Amino acid sequence: MNKKIIGYDAKRIVRNGTGLGSYGRTLINDLAPLMPETNLRLYAPDAGRDDLRNQVELRDNVQFCYPDHLRFRLQRDWWRVKGVVKDLKADGVELYHGLSGELPSGLAAAGIPGVVTVHDLIFLRHPEFYPAIDVFFYKRKFYQTLREATRIIAISECTKRDILYYGDFPEDKIDLVYQSCSTHFNQSVSPSLIEAARRKYQLPQRYILNVGTVEVRKNILLGIRTMAKLPSDLHLVIVGRQTKYQKKLDAEIKRLGIGDRIHFLQGVPNDLLAAIYNQAEAFIYPSRYEGFGIPIIEAIQSGLPVVAATGSCLEEAGGPDCLYVGPDDVDATVAAILSAIENRREMVSITVLPSGIVEAAQRITFAFSLFDHQIIAIEDFRFPEAECVFCVVDKIICDDLLIK
16 A cells, blocks of 8 residues: 655754754654654755754655755745645645645645644734844745645644734634644753753853743843842853844843853753753743743753743743743742742642643654544543644644545
């Protein structure tokens, strides 16, 4: 019997170290062993970074596909937005999944069902965080994708609400499937790795942690201002790619006179990141708006109490036992951090991920038939009300999605 074939947009898998890249790699690594009779073909405009591509586990049913005949970047960019459809047809792809909010033009006309994961619509909800030209192109891509999509996966209720508000798409064709994160964060970290991280990054003895791109929307300025009112032996470690927002942070750090207590790290691999989580006393995530907030899940799995900002989906991601503050409220953040550290044991012992979010250790294994439109849970799991979190994306193949 011929294997079924599902195609995936793999550009971010091979190019992005965090965020959309992590989502795609985790999804493929979790999905491939559950679908041994299905070929997963990963379509990327080029091979990208070796270190990222090699994070995708080698399996007989996983294959990368590149347009090797195209020499120039503009040709490869065009291939991803339109030309790939010809390759999908030639390869016999029966379903195509856009992992980063995009689907190629002409997919529906080619008769290939399309599923797209929409992570957030921040460019519509808060366009002030983006250059105007980026907002213009993101909007075009979003509305073009709506025309191509058979079903949409929203990674949170917050994102689903935004899709319904800004897009003309049937609600019954939008599936809520929470994100998962790497298994690194709920596994014990060896003493040698802990020591290696401490030496390499010169970690302070006591610190709270923030993980995420250093940009205006992520709002780590709140964390920096909070540090000025916390005990002087407590530091802040910030892990993430820096942007021009760094200049504003540097100026504020200098004004507050706390330069020796703020530590910026970039390019941290997952194993050492897990070791950095492991040594923190609390986690702060003051982002003004997110589609989900994966670092909160990483922190919870690492046994950290979490302080996050109100105003988007972070209460949804973190659940009722994390602490939440206004994104500009320094005094409330100081109180929350002190409370989180003091009550860490109690907070961590009662914190469970909200309904629908399944930790990497509690894998939900789904077997399903693409053409019978069924999903069958074949392993026990911790949260019986969960729909499917392990990016078993293809839950979306239900009812009217595929060939009848």
